[in-house]
Amino acid sequence: MMQIQNIRQFGTFIGLLVLCLLFWILSPYFFTVSNLLNIAQQTSIIAIISVGMTFVIITAGIDLSIGSVLAFSGVVMASALHAGVPIPLSILVGFSVGYVSGTINGLLISYGKLPPFIATLGMMSIARGSALWYTNGRPISGFSDSFRFLATGDILFIPTSVWIMAIVYIIAHFVLTKTKLGRYTYAIGGNEKAAILSGINVNRYKNIIYGVSGLLGGLGAVILTARLNSAQPIAGVMYELDAIAATVIGGTSLMGGEGTIYGTLIGALIIGVLRNGLNLLGVPSFIQQIVIGAVIIGAILLDTQLKKQKE
Amino acid sequence: MDSDIILSMSDIRKEFPGVVALDDVSFELRKGEVHILLGENGAGKSTLMKILSGAYQKDQGQIHLNGKEIQILNPKHAQDLGIGIIYQEFNLNPHMTVAENIFLGREPVNRFGIIDEKKLYHSARAIIQDIGVEIGLNKVVSEIGIAQQQMVEVAKALSLNARVLIMDEPSAPLTKHEITQLFEMIRRLTKQGVSIVYISHRMSELYEIGDKVTVLRDGKYIGTKKISDINRQDLIKMMVNRDLDEQYPARNPKISEEVLRVEGLERKGVLSNINFKLHRGEILGIAGLMGSGRTELARAIYGVDKISAGKIFVRNKLQNINSPRKAIKLGMGFLTEDRKSEGLVLVLTVKKNITLSSIDKYLRFGVLNYKDELKKVNHYIESLRVKTPGPNQKVLNLSGGNQQKVVLSKWLCCHSDIFIFDEPTRGIDIGAKAEIYNLMSTLTQKGVAIIMISSELPEILGMSDRILVMNKGTIAGELTREQANQEKIMEYAIGEPGNYN
Numbered sequence: 162m163m164q165i166q167n168i169r170q171f172g173t174f175i176g177l178l179v180l181c182l183l184f185w186i187l188s189p190y191f192f193t194v195s196n197l198l199n200i201a202q203q204t205s206i207i208a209i210i211s212v213g214m215t216f217v218i219i220t221a222g223i224d225l226s227i228g229s230v231l232a233f234s235g236v237v238m239a240s241a242l243h244a245g246v247p248i249p250l251s252i253l254v255g256f257s258v259g260y261v262s263g264t265i266n267g268l269l270i271s272y273g274k275l276p277p278f279i280a281t282l283g284m285m286s287i288a289r290g291s292a293l294w295y296t297n298g299r300p301i302s303g304f305s306d307s308f309r310f311l312a313t314g315d316i317l318f319i320p321t322s323v324w325i326m327a328i329v330y331i332i333a334h335f336v337l338t339k340t341k342l343g344r345y346t347y348a349i350g351g352n353e354k355a356a357i358l359s360g361i362n363v364n365r366y367k368n369i370i371y372g373v374s375g376l377l378g379g380l381g382a383v384i385l386t387a388r389l390n391s392a393q394p395i396a397g398v399m400y401e402l403d404a405i406a407a408t409v410i411g412g413t414s415l416m417g418g419e420g421t422i423y424g425t426l427i428g429a430l431i432i433g434v435l436r437n438g439l440n441l442l443g444v445p446s447f448i449q450q451i452v453i454g455a456v457i458i459g460a461i462l463l464d465t466q467l468k469k470q471k472e
Numbered sequence: 473m474d475s476d477i478i479l480s481m482s483d484i485r486k487e488f489p490g491v492v493a494l495d496d497v498s499f500e501l502r503k504g505e506v507h508i509l510l511g512e513n514g515a516g517k518s519t520l521m522k523i524l525s526g527a528y529q530k531d532q533g534q535i536h537l538n539g540k541e542i543q544i545l546n547p548k549h550a551q552d553l554g555i556g557i558i559y560q561e562f563n564l565n566p567h568m569t570v571a572e573n574i575f576l577g578r579e580p581v582n583r584f585g586i587i588d589e590k591k592l593y594h595s596a597r598a599i600i601q602d603i604g605v606e607i608g609l610n611k612v613v614s615e616i617g618i619a620q621q622q623m624v625e626v627a628k629a630l631s632l633n634a635r636v637l638i639m640d641e642p643s644a645p646l647t648k649h650e651i652t653q654l655f656e657m658i659r660r661l662t663k664q665g666v667s668i669v670y671i672s673h674r675m676s677e678l679y680e681i682g683d684k685v686t687v688l689r690d691g692k693y694i695g696t697k698k699i700s701d702i703n704r705q706d707l708i709k710m711m712v713n714r715d716l717d718e719q720y721p722a723r724n725p726k727i728s729e730e731v732l733r734v735e736g737l738e739r740k741g742v743l744s745n746i747n748f749k750l751h752r753g754e755i756l757g758i759a760g761l762m763g764s765g766r767t768e769l770a771r772a773i774y775g776v777d778k779i780s781a782g783k784i785f786v787r788n789k790l791q792n793i794n795s796p797r798k799a800i801k802l803g804m805g806f807l808t809e810d811r812k813s814e815g816l817v818l819v820l821t822v823k824k825n826i827t828l829s830s831i832d833k834y835l836r837f838g839v840l841n842y843k844d845e846l847k848k849v850n851h852y853i854e855s856l857r858v859k860t861p862g863p864n865q866k867v868l869n870l871s872g873g874n875q876q877k878v879v880l881s882k883w884l885c886c887h888s889d890i891f892i893f894d895e896p897t898r899g900i901d902i903g904a905k906a907e908i909y910n911l912m913s914t915l916t917q918k919g920v921a922i923i924m925i926s927s928e929l930p931e932i933l934g935m936s937d938r939i940l941v942m943n944k945g946t947i948a949g950e951l952t953r954e955q956a957n958q959e960k961i962m963e964y965a966i967g968e969p970g971n972y973n
Contacts, residue, residue, distance in 0.1 A: 339840045341831050348828055351817035358776065358814055359829045359882065360800040418819040 172467075173412060173427045176460065180431060184438035191441055198320060202312075204433030205326040206381045207403045208426060211411075212333045213263075213374030214404040215425045219337075220370055221350040221417025222277035226266060226284035227378045228400035232393065233292040234258035234375075235382030239301035239392030248308050256379040262288055263375020267368035285401070292394035302391035312387035322384045329380070334422040346370060350417025406453075407432055410460045431456070476502045477539075478667050479524075479555075479636055484533035486519055493519045496533070497693040499686055501636060506658060506668045508678050508699070511688035512711060512962075513762050513927045517671050520688070521638050524669075525557040526550035556629030557638040560645075562621050566614035570607055571596035574628045599627045604660050605653070619650035626657065630666075637661065638669040643677055644763065655681050673761055673966050675704055687711055705959070708966075712929060712958035719906055720934030721913040723953075727937065728752045730788065731890055731921045734773065737782030742768045743945045746782065750890070750923060753916045757936025758925045759961050765945040766925045767809055770892045773923075774806045775799045786890070800829055802890075805883025807876065809894040809925070815879045816867050823849045823863035825878050830885040852881035856911065873904025880911065891915065894925045909935060929958045941965050 184191040210227050217224045238255030242248065262284060269280035314321045337343035345366050348356045357363050381400075386392040411428030413420025435456060439449045479501040486494040494516045501507050509517045522528040524535070526547040535542055537553060544550050550557075564573050571593050572579075580591040596609050605623045613621060622642060629637055643651045658668055658681060672678060678685060679699060687694040687710040694710050732750040737743060743765050750756050760766050771777045773784060775793040784791055786802045793799050796806070808814040816825055826849050827834060834845040849863045856877045860870055867878055876896065883891060893912065897905045912922055912935065926932050932939060939951045941964035949964035 339842075340838060341835060341840070344824065344828075344831055344840070347820055347824070348817050351819045352813070354814050355817050356828075358774075358796050358806060358808065360795075360797040361828070362795075362797060418817065 172463075173410065173424060173431070173460075177427055177431050177434065180434050180438070184434065184441065188438065188441040191438060196437070196441075198323070200430070200433050200437045201323045201326070202320045203437065204429050205320075205322040206384050207400060207407060207432065208326050208429035209329050209384070210374075210377050210381045210400060211404040211407040211425050211429050212329055212422065213377040214401075214408045215333075215411070215413055215420055215422060216337070216346055216370045217277070217374050218405070218408050218413050218415060219346050219350045219417060219420045220367060221353070221415075222270065222367070222371070223281060223405070223415075224263075224266065224371065224374045225278065225281040225401050226262065226288055227281075227374060227404060228397035229285045229288035229292065230259050230262045230375050230378040231382045231385065231397035231400060232395065233262065233288040233295070234379040235386045235392040235396055236292050236296045236301055236394055238379075238382060239304070239386055240295070242304055242308060243301060248305070252383055255382055256376055259375040259377070259379025259382070260372050261375070263378070264368055264372040266375065267371030270371065271364035271367040289394075296392075296394045298394060300391045300393040304387065304390055309387045309390060312384045322388070325380070325384065329377070330422060330426055337422055342366065342369065347418055350419075352418070403432060406457045410457060412464070431460075478503045478537070480536045481520070481524065482534050482536075484520065484523060484535075485531045486523060486528065487531055491691075493691050494523075494530075495691045497688060497691070499693075500696070501667045501669060502684075503667055504662045504665050505683040506662060506670050506681055508682040508685040509669055509671045509688070510673075510678070510685055510707065510711060512929070514690075515688040515711075516691040517688055518640065519691075521557060521640065521669065521671065524550070524636075525555060525638060551632045551634075554633055554635040555638070556632060556634030556636070558622065558625045558629065558640065558642060560640050562625055564613045564621060564624060567612060569610055569612055570600075570616070570620075570624050570627075571609040573613055573624055574599065574631050576628075578631075595631070596627070599631050602630065602664075603627060603657055605657060617650075618645045619647075619653065622646075622654070623657070626661075630661075634666065636667050636669070638671070640671045641673070642670070643672060643674060651677070675707070675966050678707075689713075708959050708962045712962050719909075720931075721910050723755070723913065723935070723937060725755070725916060725937050726753045726919075728919075731786065732773075733783075733785040733788070735783045735785070737769075737772060737784070738780050739768065739772050739777060740780045741945075742777075743772060743779075745946055748940055748947065748950075750921050752889075752919050752921050754937050755912065755916055755922045755924055755935050757932040757939040758923060758942060759927075759929065759932045759939055760942030760948075760965050762927065764942040764965065766942050767894055768945070769942065770806065770894055770923065770925060773799070774804060774892060800886060800888070803886075803888050804890045804892065805886060805888035806892045807879050807883070807894060807896060809898065811872070811875050811879060811899075816875060818868040819866060821864045822853070822858065822860050822867055822870070822878055825867050826852060826863075826881045827885055829882055833885070848885060849881075852884060856881055856884075857907070871901070871904070872899040873901060873907065876900060876904075876908060877911075880908075889920050890923075891920055892923045892925070895927065896924060897926075897928070897931065929961060932956075932961065933958065943967065 190196055210231065213227065214224055234255040237258045238251050241251035241254045266281050266284050269275045270277050310321060312322050316324055337346065345361050348361060349363050349366060353363060385396055407428035408425050409415060410431055411424030413424060432453065435453055436449065439452060477500055481499040483496045483498060484494050485496055497516065497520055499520065511517050519528060523530045526544045526549050535544060542553060565576060574596045575592055580588045582588045593609055600607055603623060603626060607616065607620050607623055613624065642654060646654060662668060670682065682699045684696060685699055686696040689711060728751060730749050730751050734746055734748050737746040746769060758766050768777065772779050775795045775798050784793055791802060812818060823846065827845055834841050846863060853860065853863060858877045859874050867875060896908055900908065916922060924935060933956055937953055939956050939961065940947050941949045941961050943965055948967065951960060
């Protein structure tokens, strides 16, 4: 199993390298330190919420609400900052909004027995509506430099948001491979019935996993708000789709039971590099969407064909 | 050739990978008769009928219809030949009306290609009247009862001009009153010259409705008798009388104190009034036909399904087992009937499956210790002789016997001491079977108690120290190893419960 998984990840990694090589040839600016850091920084938010998505998809679920949850926790956090609440506490408030929204998803799915698609589709609308209602549809803007440092600052020449992303990935990889939660995540997605009969409290772990996905939406909100110096109720639209794409390109199976964190990172970087490269080449944004869609379909098509051949 | 013979199947052979499902089986059906097809689960009844209805292709043998040899190519072809089958699971569209279902796919249309509703309902009414039952043609199928749905299936078959009608345990879901109606309908049909193949286990029914009976056992043809010429005991003998040639480990059990006691257990509509005890070192066999409530009993004890009444004592302490989690904590391990869908996470590795229920043991401050885990896993791979390229092989790629060993290892890792084996050797080849039997025997020597549910009577007789026979959701009889034989078990399994107290 390790081998198959590794070959798959290796293939994705090669894809990323080829993409980089292509843009390097086409644009002299692509392979500069500042541009690469720029890509990492731009990718960080999608990459972070893709971590939650990876856990969710490994359980054979889906989280369509993550973009809206990001917006909702962003505006609540921003209003706390404006009310003079200290930064760490405001961030905690934002995290809580994300965690609670995610946990509600989890409860609807575990105890409510709703299909994840439906539960999170509902939450997608509820969280978005809440964000708009809470702000009357207006952005909350203007924050202190110390808050903005979380996205715009550098530590050892590397942007803070990239550090945050790296830390999240290291922790997530550790959790998925070395803890009970990780092992159960795979078991639940691989065969939920067998997991229950093996004594796993499936409902409880689903609640945790969807809760954490929401929490990471809150973390994404911190970076986005700090970068834009504004929390917008319409932030994060379609982010869930990018996160799903990154996860799936990274080799996580929508059927559940299979997937890795580093695969998702490569998947997120592929999308990031593609956006950046196409921008550098001056490809209009409408066409960019077409290209990205085609890459997603192509990657998965290749994957399924390879799997078929193996059988 | 007898002109009354409408259908004859001779020397039919059918193999599936690793199993001979039918071994030179013959069967004759006369015009207007009700011919009972009898045999244990897995005797080959369904396979034979699936060949007749075109769902399977025979490997060898001939089928004659009205004296002419035919090849039945597919279910549609069987329909065209006038052979209809009514499965236990109905093939009706629940959202369409009775009339629409009868003519599904063959709706009469007018010259614009639009369905001619008037003609549809007219033809449907004619058929329903023919059968002599009353069903509202406008009713949506999901809103009518099981008995009526069955009639719709019959009507559908007759609308295709079926002259041979196969009914697979048609009385199983019906009430007493509905069965009477079913029999009335069958009698009307046979008067019209339709021949019925009737598959059932219920002895009393056979004598009421059948003209002739053909018995199959282990895929072989045993014999055909007139119902009026054979008594119940002889029929049972025909069904089960086989040589016990498989190798079972010698049992000299050291049975000691009670570990599990079930009192008055009930699950509404499924299980009723179940009482039994299980002891350390004992193998308690649970026999019974499919649908008699064996697996349901296991699930109830193991906390998967909620019980509506009764008490379960584990080591003399009353326990409320409301989840498998709780059952596992009390030392239970459940090896399910269907390993692939309930016992294993197929996409995960041997290692991860083995430690799935005991993962806490390999955690140090919340972190998995791979080395400890691997050591344990390798220990079981070796001692149970699991044939796998390594602990990181996906369970998916293992054979049935080795998969069963993986499930067993999972419970051994938990130090379980009350095992429930549901069909422990289903889908496992003979060599591996013997290994599983030996493992079970060794476990009991170490003080484990085992409940073994099985459809295979030789297995029940060869392994059990004591046998419970289930019938219609309750325990119909209990036999010691010395008392038990295949006939006695079958008596309890197909008799009317209540006659054996």
